[in-house]
Amino acid sequence: MNKRVQKLREQMEALNLDSILISNRSNIRYLSGFTGSSALVYITKDKQILITDFRYIEQATMQCPEFEIVNQTTKGLIGTAMEIAESHKDKHIGFESDHTNYSTYLSLKERSCFNFVPTKEVVENLRQIKDAAEIEKLREAERIGDLAFSHIIPFITMEYKNGLTETDIALELERFMRMHGASGNSFNPIVAAGSKSSLCHAVPGKETLHEGDFVVMDFGCIYEGYCSDMTRTVVIGQPSEKHLEIYNTVLEAQQAALAAIKIGMKGKEVDAVARKIIADAGYGDYFGHGLGHSVGIDIHENPRFSVAEERTIEKGMVLTVEPGIYLPGFGGVRIEDMVVVTEEGIENLTHSKKELIIIE
Structure with a gap:
């Protein structure tokens, strides 16, 4: 018996639904295992049906x-x-x-013989708690990320004086992760050097690395459909006092948040632990994003660690913890781990060192 479908049926009963139409690709994969690009899942009280086209019939039958x-x-x-x-x-x-566009909604409305009921995050709510098989895939995806980081440090050390660019680093990370079992990136890698590192979601470009640059690397891969996510920041050449102050503040905030995570806490309470440390250091205005987000089939899932998150943390959730400080004109620091919530607190899936790496 498909336990995920059974849990969905329990939600359908609570909503007084005869059936439910699932159109989101990630939700379709979660319920059925189908990885193709064109399908709908139709769940009734006693049937589970996947509708696709000729291109995917054989694939769907196998998956x-x-x-x-x-x-x-x-x-x-x-x-x-x-x-x-x-x-x-x-x-x-x-x-x-x-996940229903307006034209599809109008098409549904035309069928007056049915009562169409809008639902919100019904499957996504089921996906918040990862089972053992999902956690193992997430663990392996993050292990590949750790390997990539171990590889990229000597790569940068050897090449940065030869005009190494942000794009070169991003491509090498992707190449390495694919060579070690990843099916692709979980998102486009962020590699940002120098003053550009103050851009939270910088796009890698032709910028080269120079003495005195922070280099932020935020990357992840997909392993058997599940995403990883990690960030490390290094410095080129000997760091200044300002480099060290910013880096150590972010590291302290991250370590405090990791230690604080417990079942039953609200997402905003975990966020507040890191945010207070950064604010007390005088950088509160330079940490403008949430502390973290859940990860699974999608790179950004719920619940989150943010100032507005009222949902509570439960065993089996997988989230990132990624505080940062971003100073325009100078640069930025972000340190990110991916963790599983456990009875005791967390299991950290990210094992790359967090002490500031100095590349010379």
Whole structure:
């Protein structure tokens, strides 16, 4: 029995739904295992159906043994789903309001014989707690990231005096992770040097590395459909007192937040631990993003560590802890680990050293 589908059915019963239409690709993968780009999942009280097209029928049959696979008719995915709904005499049908575009919504509204019920984050809420198999995939994805960081430090040391660029580093990280089992990046790597490192989501460019530069590297990979995420900041040449002050403040904030995480805490309470340390050091105005986010099939999931997060932390959640300080015109620091919430506190999946690495 598919336990994930069964949990979804419990939510359907609570919402008084006869069936639910799942259109988000990550949610489809979570429920069925299907990795193709064109599908809908239709769940009833006793059926689980994946609708796709000719290109993916064989793939879906192999990947989704617990699902009935239906080849879409000339009416397309939605039209085929509605034919199934009619045959099942379903009346109250849920749909994913966050993942349904306006034209599809209008198409649903035209079918007045059904009562379409907008749902919000029904499957996403199930995905917040990772099972043992998911955690193992996340652990392996982060292990590949750790290996990549161990590789990139000597690479930078050997090459930076020869005009090494941010793009060179980003490409080398991606090449290495793919060579060691990743199927791709979990997001486009962020590599930012010098004053550009104050840009939280800088795009790697032709900028070269120079003495006195912070270099922020934020990267991750996908392993069997699950994402990793880590950030480390290094410095080129001997750091100044300002470099050390900023770096050590971020490191202190991160370590304090990691130590504070406990089941039952609100996301905003964990965020506040790191934010207070940075604010007390005089840099509160330069830490403008949340402390972290959940990670799974998607790189950004819920709940989060942020000033507004009221949801509580539960065992089995996987989140990042990534405080930062970003000074325009000077540079920035971010340090990020990915952790699993446990009965005792956390298991840190990121093992790369966090003491400031000086590249000379």
